[in-house]
Amino acid sequence: MNFDNKGLIFIISGPAGSGKSTIVKKLLATGRFEFSVSATTRAPRPGEEDGVQYHFITHEKFDEMLKDDMFLEHAEYVGNCYGTPKKPVEDWVNAGKNVILEIEVIGALQVKEKKPEAIMIFITPPDAETLEARLRGRGTEDEAHLLGRLAKARREFESFDKYDYAVINEQESADKAAEVVLKILDAEEHRTSCNKTLFENFFN
Numbered sequence: 475m476n477f478d479n480k481g482l483i484f485i486i487s488g489p490a491g492s493g494k495s496t497i498v499k500k501l502l503a504t505g506r507f508e509f510s511v512s513a514t515t516r517a518p519r520p521g522e523e524d525g526v527q528y529h530f531i532t533h534e535k536f537d538e539m540l541k542d543d544m545f546l547e548h549a550e551y552v553g554n555c556y557g558t559p560k561k562p563v564e565d566w567v568n569a570g571k572n573v574i575l576e577i578e579v580i581g582a583l584q585v586k587e588k589k590p591e592a593i594m595i596f597i598t599p600p601d602a603e604t605l606e607a608r609l610r611g612r613g614t615e616d617e618a619h620l621l622g623r624l625a626k627a628r629r630e631f632e633s634f635d636k637y638d639y640a641v642i643n644e645q646e647s648a649d650k651a652a653e654v655v656l657k658i659l660d661a662e663e664h665r666t667s668c669n670k671t672l673f674e675n676f677f678n
């Protein structure tokens with residue numbers, strides 16, 4: 475909570491294997507954030523439910539939403555389209571609720587351009603070796619795919635310095651990384667820019 479009663483937008487990015495989804499789950503469990511459910515044209519994975527992890531939609535529907543200016547940002551990622559529906563994010567922010575956008579870097583930069591107050595957090599393992607070991611540990615991909623993901627991670631790192639915060643996710647320490655994000659939230663909520671009403675009303 476802050477005096478202006480405006481929610482904050484938290485953009486969370488990081489390469490595949492950074493552990494960002496686990497951290498986001500822990501953050502959502504605190505009840506201090508809403509989750510922006512993206513629209514995507516990719517097929518659901520086993521266990522994924524429409525409207526929970528994503529809104530799974532067709533390319534036609536995606537194009538229609540794009541044309542109707544319904545996305546806050548959108549990007550393509552390994553052949554699929556992803557977009558953040560604008561309205562829920564704006565409604566939550568106006569209702570004083572913090573929102574997490576778990577999105578890749580191209581979309582993240584679009585949000586920052588439109589909403590400079592958004593807080594950008596880059597989640598990463600401590601080094602490339604750990605990243606590679608985590609991706610290999612999943613055991614779900616062949617060598618070509620794995621190398622593709624590593625190359626993608628390298629490209630994502632090129633935008634590292636555009637982010638406000640780097641949160642290092644050490645081995646088995648998603649709890650710690652989530653705590654760091656909560657500290658960032660505490661600090662951000664104390665910005666004077668989030669508490670202008672305190673100043674305006676103080677002597678009235």
Ligand code: 5GP
Nearest residue numbers: 512513548549551556557558576577578581
């Ligand atoms: P996945 O298909 O593995 O769930 O997600 C692939 C990538 O797309 C991840 O980096 C994820 O953070 C990102 N992503 C998910 N939703 C969105 C979105 O709405 N916009 C953008 N730009 N990226 C997204």
